[in-house]
Amino acid sequence: MMELAIGLEESAKPFVWVIRPPVEYLPEGFEERMEKRKQGLLVRNWAPQLEILSHKSTGAFLSHCGWNSVLESLSQAVPIIGWPLAAEQAYNSKMLVEEMGVSVELTRGVQSSIDSKEVKRVIELVMDRKGKGGDMRSKAMVIKEQLRASVRDEGEDKGSSVKALDDLIKTLQSKWQMINSIS
Numbered sequence: 001m002m003e004l005a006i007g008l009e010e011s012a013k014p015f016v017w018v019i020r021p022p023v024e025y026l027p028e029g030f031e032e033r034m035e036k037r038k039q040g041l042l043v044r045n046w047a048p049q050l051e052i053l054s055h056k057s058t059g060a061f062l063s064h065c066g067w068n069s070v071l072e073s074l075s076q077a078v079p080i081i082g083w084p085l086a087a088e089q090a091y092n093s094k095m096l097v098e099e100m101g102v103s104v105e106l107t108r109g110v111q112s113s114i115d116s117k118e119v120k121r122v123i124e125l126v127m128d129r130k131g132k133g134g135d136m137r138s139k140a141m142v143i144k145e146q147l148r149a150s151v152r153d154e155g156e157d158k159g160s161s162v163k164a165l166d167d168l169i170k171t172l173q174s175k176w177q178m179i180n181s182i183s
Contacts, residue, residue, distance in 0.1 A: 017043065
């Protein structure tokens with residue numbers, strides 16, 4: 001937490017950090033400096049993630065790369081700074097970086113170490129609208145449009161997810177009718 005806080009502060013980029021106790025691992029005076037400079041907002045315990053990601057000023061999302069968080073971020077075309085911790089998160093992060101090009105990985109795992117200089121470097125990389133950050137944002141925008149198209153349901157014009165759900169419902173109804181006709 002200390003290195004992450006120092007890197008955030010040194011990046012001079014505005015941020016919202018949803019933080020869970022213990023907060024004593026922050027640099028002394030960090031929260032007060034962030035408030036005074038209007039650089040950062042520390043939110044304790046919980047915040048409306050999708051609402052924050054939906055805000056036009058959100059430039060990146062530091063995420064553990066759980067699938068729900070990935071979908072929420074990409075549905076808003078927000079590039080991801082990955083920090084996978086457990087389960088399938090490392091696979092998700094690898095896909096986001098190598099196949100989709102919408103993420104960079106800060107570190108991996110609960111026991112990994114973080115360096116404030118690397119935090120600052122990664123933030124600057126993702127927030128740079130001309131370089132890799134701009135490329136990530138463009139790719140995230142394409143994915144956002146694909147996600148929206150997949151759930152389109154306008155008469156005969158249905159997205160792939162809507163079609164798949166309709167097919168599942170028809171199959172279940174058919175099986176249910178078959179079971180009822182037997183009994």
